Amino acid sequence: MKITGLLGTGRPLYSFEFFPPKTDEGTRRLEETVAELSSLLPAYVSVTYGAGGSTRDRTIDLVGRIQGKLGITAMAHLTCVGAGRDEISRVLDRLRQAGISNIIALRGDPPAGAERFETPPDGFAHASELIAFIRERHGDAFCLAAAAYPETHVECRDPQRDMAHLLAKVDAGVDFLITQLFFDNAVYFDFVTRAQQARISVPIIAGIMPILNAAQIERFTQMCGASIPTSLQNELNRVREDATAVEALGIAHATVQCEGLIAGGAPGVHFYTLNRSTATRHVLENLRRSGLK
DSSP states (O other): OOHHHHHTTOSOEEEEEEOOOSSHHHHHHHHHHHHHHHTTOOSEEEEOOOGGGTTHHHHHHHHHHHHHHHOOOEEEEEESTTOOHHHHHHHHHHHHHTTOOEEEEEOOOOOTTOSSOOOOTTOOSSHHHHHHHHHHHHTTSSEEEEEEOTTOOTTOOOHHHHHHHHHHHHHHHOOEEEEEEOSOHHHHHHHHHHHHHTTOOSOEEEEEOOOOOHHHHHHHHHHHTOOOOHHHHHHHHHHTTOHHHHHHHHHHHHHHHHHHHHHTTOSEEEEEOTTOOHHHHHHHHHHHHTTOO
8 A cells, every 4th residue: 555545535644653673672572562553553654774774674574574464554764875776776676576665765864973974886865866766767666755854954954955955855756755853833834834835745744753751852853953842841851850751741742742733734643653652652542532543
């Protein structure tokens, strides 16, 4: 099932993102998490690459198993990092053979220890180039997503330039977009308006990360260029030493965010789960009680 077909129903989509563990035990625990969340009937799930494309084989294996064993539509991450055209072609062939028809195409982060992204020999410097390559080789065989940055990419803090980069990805053949995490819905809706003004008409799914740990979320937002609203930061500071209270705050804030996003017309919410089920499950149960799931 292509995700574009699910978006065409007009109902908001709820989806989850996981990352492939580096060990067999980690993989076993992740499969338990996916199985727990499968009861919530996600529209689809995505599986990331590790830094520098280091978990490519595990990503392909996981999306195949999630879709084949659990019957959940799966989307594979594919990055430009550490791979030339031949290697990327082999990955695309493997995904098609595994029955995977959904890909989110990304430039990717530099490998651990590298200060900046380096274009691989015979590879790609930008996600837009990767998207064009996939379309050239495989036509409409894949439904393609790309990343969007409501507060701009951390390496491009000029909103106009960043929007031009996004438009290049859409023009190359993207079917829908998923945003980086954010904590203020006004940021998302302002971004959608600016995207529409830039003639971007594909659906823009909101990326949400329920807060699980104060120091962790502060580190993540610094790395990706997102911000934490002052009121939320104050609440986080008040309870930061109480792990249970932090998670409860994260669930409550994510619930309110999702309610506002769906009421405002967002086509879906993509949860960055960090391979944990509890917070996302509680948020979706709250939305179900509100009649939004």
